[in-house]
Amino acid sequence: MSEHKMIPPNTLLAFGVVGGLVGVYLAYFLSPMNPTFVFFGALGAVCAAVWGADVVRRVASYGLGTGVPSIGMLALGMGIIAVLFGLSLSLGPAGPLVALIVSCVIGAIVGIISVKVVGMTIPIMVSATTQIAGAGALLILGLGIVIAGSLDYAVFVKEVVTTGFIMMIYIAGGMAMLHPHNSNLGPDETQDRLLALSAEKAGIAVVLAGFASVAGMGAVAVTILIGIFIWYIFFGKYYAFVKRDAYKVVDTGMLPTEEEMA
Amino acid sequence: MIDIVGLIAPNILWIIAIIIGGTLISISVHFIPVGGAPAAMAQATGIGTGTVMLAAGAGIAGIIAAGAVMNLNQDISVVLGAAAVGAMVMLAATMIVATWIYAYGVGVMPVSAKVKYDPITKYRQDLYVSQGTEGHGIPTVAYVSACIGGLLGGLGGGLAYYALMKVGTYAYAGVTPLEVGNLNLVAIVATFTIGFFFINSVIPSYNIVGTIEGFHDPKFKKWPKAAVASFLASIPLGIAAVVAVGALALVGGL
Amino acid sequence: MEPLISMGVLALIGAAATIAGASEDLESDVGSQSNANSQVQLAPQMGYIHRIYNKAIAGEPVSNAMMCTIGSTGALVLIKHFGFSPLFALVIGALIAAMVHGSYSVTAIMGREASQARFKQPIYLDLIRSHTPTIMAFAFLTTFSIEVVSYLMVYSLEHPFPFVLLCFLWGVVVGSIGSATGDVHLGAERQFQQQPFGEGLNASQSGNIVRKGEAGLRNGIDNLWFCSKFGGPMTGVSFGMVVFLGTWIIVVFDPAKGVAMGWLSNLLGLVIVIVFGIWNWNIEKTTREKFGPFKEDKGEEAAA
Numbered sequence: 134m135s136e137h138k139m140i141p142p143n144t145l146l147a148f149g150v151v152g153g154l155v156g157v158y159l160a161y162f163l164s165p166m167n168p169t170f171v172f173f174g175a176l177g178a179v180c181a182a183v184w185g186a187d188v189v190r191r192v193a194s195y196g197l198g199t200g201v202p203s204i205g206m207l208a209l210g211m212g213i214i215a216v217l218f219g220l221s222l223s224l225g226p227a228g229p230l231v232a233l234i235v236s237c238v239i240g241a242i243v244g245i246i247s248v249k250v251v252g253m254t255i256p257i258m259v260s261a262t263t264q265i266a267g268a269g270a271l272l273i274l275g276l277g278i279v280i281a282g283s284l285d286y287a288v289f290v291k292e293v294v295t296t297g298f299i300m301m302i303y304i305a306g307g308m309a310m311l312h313p314h315n316s317n318l319g320p321d322e323t324q325d326r327l328l329a330l331s332a333e334k335a336g337i338a339v340v341l342a343g344f345a346s347v348a349g350m351g352a353v354a355v356t357i358l359i360g361i362f363i364w365y366i367f368f369g370k371y372y373a374f375v376k377r378d379a380y381k382v383v384d385t386g387m388l389p390t391e392e393e394m395a
Numbered sequence: 396m397i398d399i400v401g402l403i404a405p406n407i408l409w410i411i412a413i414i415i416g417g418t419l420i421s422i423s424v425h426f427i428p429v430g431g432a433p434a435a436m437a438q439a440t441g442i443g444t445g446t447v448m449l450a451a452g453a454g455i456a457g458i459i460a461a462g463a464v465m466n467l468n469q470d471i472s473v474v475l476g477a478a479a480v481g482a483m484v485m486l487a488a489t490m491i492v493a494t495w496i497y498a499y500g501v502g503v504m505p506v507s508a509k510v511k512y513d514p515i516t517k518y519r520q521d522l523y524v525s526q527g528t529e530g531h532g533i534p535t536v537a538y539v540s541a542c543i544g545g546l547l548g549g550l551g552g553g554l555a556y557y558a559l560m561k562v563g564t565y566a567y568a569g570v571t572p573l574e575v576g577n578l579n580l581v582a583i584v585a586t587f588t589i590g591f592f593f594i595n596s597v598i599p600s601y602n603i604v605g606t607i608e609g610f611h612d613p614k615f616k617k618w619p620k621a622a623v624a625s626f627l628a629s630i631p632l633g634i635a636a637v638v639a640v641g642a643l644a645l646v647g648g649l
Numbered sequence: 650m651e652p653l654i655s656m657g658v659l660a661l662i663g664a665a666a667t668i669a670g671a672s673e674d675l676e677s678d679v680g681s682q683s684n685a686n687s688q689v690q691l692a693p694q695m696g697y698i699h700r701i702y703n704k705a706i707a708g709e710p711v712s713n714a715m716m717c718t719i720g721s722t723g724a725l726v727l728i729k730h731f732g733f734s735p736l737f738a739l740v741i742g743a744l745i746a747a748m749v750h751g752s753y754s755v756t757a758i759m760g761r762e763a764s765q766a767r768f769k770q771p772i773y774l775d776l777i778r779s780h781t782p783t784i785m786a787f788a789f790l791t792t793f794s795i796e797v798v799s800y801l802m803v804y805s806l807e808h809p810f811p812f813v814l815l816c817f818l819w820g821v822v823v824g825s826i827g828s829a830t831g832d833v834h835l836g837a838e839r840q841f842q843q844q845p846f847g848e849g850l851n852a853s854q855s856g857n858i859v860r861k862g863e864a865g866l867r868n869g870i871d872n873l874w875f876c877s878k879f880g881g882p883m884t885g886v887s888f889g890m891v892v893f894l895g896t897w898i899i900v901v902f903d904p905a906k907g908v909a910m911g912w913l914s915n916l917l918g919l920v921i922v923i924v925f926g927i928w929n930w931n932i933e934k935t936t937r938e939k940f941g942p943f944k945e946d947k948g949e950e951a952a953a
Binding site: 197200202203204206207209210211213214215217218220221222223235238239242243246247250251252253286287290291294295296297299300303 | 397399445447448451578579582583586587589590591593594596597598600601602620621623624627628631632635636638639642643646
Binding site: 448466467476484488489496498501519521525527535581586 | 684709711810884903904
């Protein structure tokens with residue numbers, strides 16, 4: 134497939150979990166002082182999206198038989214249920230961590246059921262569903278705190294769920310995890326190109342979450358700028374990787390001739 | 396810290412209802428004729444969408460109908476009937492237009508490649524299959540199968556929605572109960588139902604692995620595995636959903 | 650609300666839904682998404698290099714849900730936080746959705762064709778430059794129409810779901826319907842126009858899509874032109890029927906007036922399903938008689 138060095142799965146797992154949790158907790162503890170600090174949640178969400186995209190890449194390459202979008206929808210579905218459950222317990226600072234753990238547990242249960250009851254034969258299935266559910270939960274927490282300004286249950290429900298913005302997080306975040314593999318599908322897929330695309334799509338989700346934020350104009354402006362910055366940097370990287378990997382990038386042209394195809 | 400046991404104890408019936416709903420959704424996915432990508436090339440019988448998304452689309456139409464009706468009339472039979480009918484109408488409208496396109500745009504007749512005679516119309520099937528394909532279009536047996544699937548899927552989704560709304564409007568001691576029209580309650584219940592529906596559509600799709608023509612397809616016999624899987628998966632999901640929705644009234648200020 | 654106003658709003662919703670369905674299918678035709686895309690993806694592998702816009706954004710239901718949700722998020726923020734007038738906000742929201750969808754489309758075609766380097770499939774930048782604005786235009790239409798449907802349902806017909814959630818839901822439904830109906834016209838007919846009319850795609854012809862069109866090389870806009878004659882409008886009719894009929898049965902027999910009325914509306918829906926079933930069976934019968942079988946029944950001949 135590629136001669137480039139692949140980033141090992143455990144590095145990305147650490148990046149996703151640590152980056153996500155640090156981002157969410159920084160936003161959680163700093164936002165009462167100044168609401169603009171919710172942007173840390175957005176950065177945490179980007180880390181979680183990149184982690185999730187790599188897990189999707191690894192599990193889908195075994196052949197899920199049903200299409201890549203389904204596992205993204207599964208992950209975010211579990212993430213939503215787990216996050217709302219975790220926040221509803223009103224445990225204060227322990228809320229995000231409980232939400233992440235509950236999401237991973239539900240992911241593990243669904244994975245074990247898929248293997249033991251439905252009979253799927255993918256070797257990494259349980260680990261994959263656990264990780265994707267965790268990444269989904271961190272995405273929802275990160276972008277949710279950007280929009281709501283806090284993780285207090287009543288505020289979260291009123292600002293994120295009743296408005297419907299949670300569906301925006303669901304789909305834009307889910308797409309940041311499943312679009313990279315789907316759009317780079319082919320025998321010459323490379324991991325760095327895929328991860329760059331995931332970060333770029335997560336940047337779009339950050340812009341949208343920032344736009345919808347109720348944490349004050351400062352948070353809105355800063356988060357949108359960070360999102361546009363992430364999008365721009367990683368779109369540039371992605372295009373550079375595309376030019377590196379493609380057979381030919383031409384301005385215009387006819388179909389290749391017989392001699393060229395041979 | 397919310398009293399989890401205090402939230403679960405009075406709502407055991409509704410948790411069971413949610414679990415039954417999840418199982419029904421899972422079973423319904425096996426009835427819906429899914430041709431997948433090959434169906435769009437008239438290479439396979441069924442509707443040309445993926446399993447998860449078609450089942451989700453039908454269920455979603457049902458949930459929209461259930462939401463609209465529950466706002467007007469809280470009788471359980473009316474709400475569940477509306478959900479079932481909503482899903483069936485969506486599938487019916489999709490299938491009739493698909494048949495128009497197959498008949499007039501592509502020029503093929505609806506035929507199944509899995510059986511020699513259609514179980515319902517008794518028409519001969521194998522002579523009418525184009526060469527190199529696995530059937531095309533939506534024969535009557537597939538249409539009927541889809542209607543049954545829509546019925547069960549709508550019922551399952553509607554049951555989960557109704558149960559969670561009931562949990563949300565429960566009167567806990569010393570707490571003002573939320574009303575059926577409370578927008579926060581409806582939003583969180585709808586969000587949960589959608590997520591729940593997606594999860595219970597993906598699990599049977601892992602069981603089906605690709606395409607299925609309906610109840611006459613040999614793959615249909617695999618439905619118990621998915622039903623058990625969804626039953627087990629819905630237990631933690633149902634408990635989490637009931638706690639989160641029930642906590643809404645306790646949190647107050649909504 | 651008053652039945653007369655409800656019916657007027659319902660008619661408007663039905664019209665908007667029809668436009669949404671048509672533009673959704675046409676957007677997936679010019680960009681070759683989801684079902685028919687599997688053949689476009691296969692073509693280079695079988696040696697058929699093409700100039701079709703290979704856009705693969707996770708399937709139409711998810712992609713349409715995304716653009717409708719993003720559009721409605723933008724619109725809702727503008728209405729609530731910035732005090733824009735609703736119609737203006739819906740338009741700006743649809744514009745935001747179209748731009749995001751454009752970014753997804755461009756990255757999709759570049760990614761897919763870069764991952765087919767070993768099959769010598771080039772990335773044609775002029776294709777990207779000419780097709781992406783068309784794709785964005787149709788995405789704008791779809792998003793705006795679905796926003797109109799959802800907005801009227803929430804604020805006029807008083808549906809209790811949030812505006813953004815309803816847009817998401819209708820986005821999934823329009824994507825499923827477009828994938829099931831209009832994509833057949835592209836996949837079975839236009840994409841394989843050199844095969845004889847009146848049969849399904851023979852598996853041996855997989856990947857052999859039309860690459861050289863009537864005059865010049867076939868591209869996505871040529872496919873769009875053809876499918877806009879039949880597949881697109883039919884998808885519009887299908888989604889329009891789903892939205893209109895699904896809401897009409899509740900307006901005609903208002904469940905708020907009692908359980909009996911609620912059950913009458915459910916029965917009316919059941920009648921609609923049965924009528925379509927009979928129509929489907931009728932088409933099945935007439936096509937079998939008119940088109941005839943592909944093979945003779947060898948078993949009967951041998952017995953005779």
